[in-house]
Amino acid sequence: MQQHSLLQRFIAKPEFGPLVLLVLELAVFWSLNPSFLSLQNIGNTLAFTVELGLIALAMTLLMTSGEFDLSVGSVFGFSAVLMWTLFNSGVVSLELAFLAAMAVSLFIGYVNGWFVTKLNIPSFLVTLGMLLVVRGTALYVTDGFPQRTWSAEGSWLASALVGSFSIGGLRLYMSVFWFALAAIGTHYLLTQTKAGNWIQASGGNPNAARARGVNVSRTKIALFMFSSAMAALAGIISSIRTSAANPNSGTGYELEVIAMVVIGGTVLTGGRGTIIGTVLGIFILRIMRNGIVMIGVPGLAYNIFIGAIILGMMALHSWLERRHNAGT
Amino acid sequence: MAAEELVRMENINKFYGRIHALRDVSLRIDRHEVVGLLGDNGAGKSTLIKVLSGAVPLTSGDIFVKGKKVEIKRTTDAIANGIETIYQDSALVPQLSIARNLFLGREPIKGPRFLNRLDHQTMGAVARQLLKKVGITKDIPPETPITALSGGERQAVAIARAMQFDSDLIILDEPTNNLGVAETQGVLRFVREARDTGHSCIFIAHNIHHVFQVVDRIMVMRGGKLVADDIDPKKTTIEQVERVITGEHLLH
Numbered sequence: 118m119q120q121h122s123l124l125q126r127f128i129a130k131p132e133f134g135p136l137v138l139l140v141l142e143l144a145v146f147w148s149l150n151p152s153f154l155s156l157q158n159i160g161n162t163l164a165f166t167v168e169l170g171l172i173a174l175a176m177t178l179l180m181t182s183g184e185f186d187l188s189v190g191s192v193f194g195f196s197a198v199l200m201w202t203l204f205n206s207g208v209v210s211l212e213l214a215f216l217a218a219m220a221v222s223l224f225i226g227y228v229n230g231w232f233v234t235k236l237n238i239p240s241f242l243v244t245l246g247m248l249l250v251v252r253g254t255a256l257y258v259t260d261g262f263p264q265r266t267w268s269a270e271g272s273w274l275a276s277a278l279v280g281s282f283s284i285g286g287l288r289l290y291m292s293v294f295w296f297a298l299a300a301i302g303t304h305y306l307l308t309q310t311k312a313g314n315w316i317q318a319s320g321g322n323p324n325a326a327r328a329r330g331v332n333v334s335r336t337k338i339a340l341f342m343f344s345s346a347m348a349a350l351a352g353i354i355s356s357i358r359t360s361a362a363n364p365n366s367g368t369g370y371e372l373e374v375i376a377m378v379v380i381g382g383t384v385l386t387g388g389r390g391t392i393i394g395t396v397l398g399i400f401i402l403r404i405m406r407n408g409i410v411m412i413g414v415p416g417l418a419y420n421i422f423i424g425a426i427i428l429g430m431m432a433l434h435s436w437l438e439r440r441h442n443a444g445t
Numbered sequence: 446m447a448a449e450e451l452v453r454m455e456n457i458n459k460f461y462g463r464i465h466a467l468r469d470v471s472l473r474i475d476r477h478e479v480v481g482l483l484g485d486n487g488a489g490k491s492t493l494i495k496v497l498s499g500a501v502p503l504t505s506g507d508i509f510v511k512g513k514k515v516e517i518k519r520t521t522d523a524i525a526n527g528i529e530t531i532y533q534d535s536a537l538v539p540q541l542s543i544a545r546n547l548f549l550g551r552e553p554i555k556g557p558r559f560l561n562r563l564d565h566q567t568m569g570a571v572a573r574q575l576l577k578k579v580g581i582t583k584d585i586p587p588e589t590p591i592t593a594l595s596g597g598e599r600q601a602v603a604i605a606r607a608m609q610f611d612s613d614l615i616i617l618d619e620p621t622n623n624l625g626v627a628e629t630q631g632v633l634r635f636v637r638e639a640r641d642t643g644h645s646c647i648f649i650a651h652n653i654h655h656v657f658q659v660v661d662r663i664m665v666m667r668g669g670k671l672v673a674d675d676i677d678p679k680k681t682t683i684e685q686v687e688r689v690i691t692g693e694h695l696l697h
Contacts, residue, residue, distance in 0.1 A: 321538035329550030388540035
């Protein structure tokens with residue numbers, strides 16, 4: 118192994134590609150429409166970005182351990198519906214309804230993890246089944262109608278989760294703070310802790326990890342629960358911010374979240390993951406959605422660009438991987 | 446010199462369904478010895494090793510470690526009893542660094558427990574020391590991922606790990622398969638190194654020449670039975686051992 122220069126090592130990092138893409142994206146949109154970087158637009162974009170971002174952070178850990186979760190979009194919709202249905206029934210307080218929704222989401226994650234690790238069923242099939250069960254339940258209990266949410270005004274829980282505040286002319290929600298905290302926390306967990314070592318080993322070579330005494334099943338179950346809980350939290354935050362708890366909300370989010378994670382450089386097959394990359398991936402996709410509209414491209418064309426980004430980034434990652442393995 | 450017993454297996458039987466893979470195998474491994482385990486394909490070598498390493502449960506029989514009867518039901522039981530098995534390529538997590546692999550499952554923690562923080566410094570220092578000990582003279586930083594290592598270097602890391610973590614018995618399953626000449630010599634050197642630092646080894650290889658270069662004693666299996674357990678490589682020729690493996694010697 119020859120020593121590489123600092124620059125070379127920086128370029129070889131999996132986060133380098135996404136970083137370049139993000140900078141490029143910002144530059145292009147800003148040059149085409151200067152109000153793209155206005156405080157108002159930044160504030161608007163951030164609000165929803167961090168909600169999906171919370172799920173993407175958890176998904177990064179889960180995918181590093183070699184699994185993924187297609188049920189996050191349905192949990193996103195269901196948890197908010199559950200919380201508001203409980204609260205509106207007048208039986209429980211908002212805090213209790215929140216705790217109940219979070220507990221149910223943890224249970225959903227546990228069931229996902231149990232099926233995957235104990236019955237050895239691929240996570241694709243397990244979480245696809247769970248997606249239908251959870252979405253179906255949300256639609257059934259609400260008859261398909263949105264739940265009332267306006268009564269959250271003034272609740273301390275609502276302010277803590279999505280209270281808004283202004284820095285200069287920039288209006289931000291508390292959720293931005295929670296997202297930043299979660300990003301730092303998950304990055305620390307993955308790179309600096311024993312648990313992070315276990316997560317990577319569980320995805321990289323589960324048999325070797327198991328032989329060393331790593332509890333692969335428990336690691337994966339915990340990550341399924343974390344992913345479900347983050348999806349529920351995001352759904353609840355979103356419902357309070359938009360004052361809407363729609364049983365259909367979150368449809369398709371699972372794929373957008375997985376796209377964010379893989380664009381950032383985390384491998385679909387497990388073993389290697391990067392939170393920094395995921396944060397970049399989150400912004401790449403959300404800024405694309407926002408920027409396309411800002412420069413006047415019809416919103417319906419959005420998916421063309423997203424698809425192209427995914428394909429392009431996958432090609433880049435695969436090329437870097439081959440170079441890396443060749444030792445150059 | 447009275448040899449000290451390390452592992453003893455008594456009347457081990459293993460059935461896979463109706464296939465009788467191990468037939469009343471009894472053997473003994475002493476401290477500080479490298480034992481070669483030979484046999485043709487299907488002779489029962491792998492099954493025997495899998496039983497001892499906890500990869501498959503035995504049907505009947507007893508295993509003793511340092512004179513005490515032990516239950517080996519899974520791989521972690523074997524490791525807890527000081528028995529470490531190094532399979533070709535499968536023992537390491539390719540994406541993780543050398544240091545992270547060495548400490549996998551026994552990571553040292555620094556600072557308050559709830560922070561669960563890896564002690565990177567200790568891991569790096571120990572890894573550097575170990576790599577030197579197994580004779581990797583090239584300057585390989587402990588942060589290097591396994592994917593960047595050659596086959597021989599990977600075996601070296603796996604052996605280094607077994608040596609570090611108080612494994613009394615290191616089982617090497619075909620460690621020289623697919624390796625070049627220089628790398629094979631390296632692996633054989635690690636095996637001698639392991640013995641000299643107080644470990645015992647069971648060395649399984651198709652290549653009898655490799656086995657002859659490094660072992661103190663040779664055991665041979667045939668048809669699920671242990672047919673020879675004390676062949677001295679210094680007093681025996683490779684041809685003689687080959688005849689035991691194939692069963693030809695019975696005809697003469």
